[in-house]
Amino acid sequence: MKFFYNPISTYSQKALMALLEKGVSFEPQVVNLMSPEARTAYEAVYPLGKIPLLVDDDGTLLPESSAIIEFIELRFAGQGTRLLPSDPRAAVEARRWDRFADCMLNEPMGKIFFDGRRPADQRDPAGVKDAFATVQKGMAYLDAHLAKNTWLAGEFSLADCSAAPPLLYLKNVAPYESFKNVTAYASRLLERPSYLKVMSEAMPILKAMMGG
Ligand SMILES: N[C@@H](CCC(=O)N[C@@H](CS)C(=O)NCC(=O)O)C(=O)O
DSSP: OEEEEOTTOHHHHHHHHHHHHHTOOOEEEEOOTTSHHHHHHHHHHOTTOOSOEEEOTTOOEEESHHHHHHHHHHHTTTSSOOOSOSSHHHHHHHHHHHHHIIIIIIHHHHHHHHHTTSOGGGOOHHHHHHHHHHHHHHHHHHHHHHTSOSBTTBSSOHHHHHHHHHHHHHHHHSOOTTOHHHHHHHHHHTTOHHHHHHHHHHHHHHHHHTTO
């Protein structure tokens, strides 16, 4: 299987964490969407041009980070970390926290992060204000949940693969140290080899982007 991704893309990191947790072998294909030529070449593979993308050995395209994780969980059910519980209610809990992480953390984090990199006359202050408000609301909700839970949905799951990447970026974009349970959860995530591997690929590129 080929895995198209970029080390600093949060949705790529989410799927990459899952591949590593499951111990799935894959052929990495790094895509640089900042390069117009690379973007055109990638859109010939996947017209929507979004990463991550898994391409199965028979050429079937498997886009969308959550769908990729569901696929590898089903395909490699017996190996590595189980990322979706078998109990229906527990599985729905993992899926809804996955949606929470994408919608309440990852999307608004991206809005704030990328807006800050735009020229001043192309910025969207109202949209950024809304994004901060969404993150604050999400953090309060998450912090209350983590007061009683080690991971987002029972055992470590799909949902934790989703939450880990935006939490890394939010440390700088919208610091959350006042949310003690989220901070402790972020430290627990740092104990997972999958997260450390994802970070070790991303950090040098991020540091170079931010000017060291
Ligand atoms: N819902 C998608 C979101 C993927 C996504 O937006 N990826 C970003 C990188 S983190 C991307 O490809 N951006 C390029 C673009 O929008 O042109 C998923 O979960 O995979």
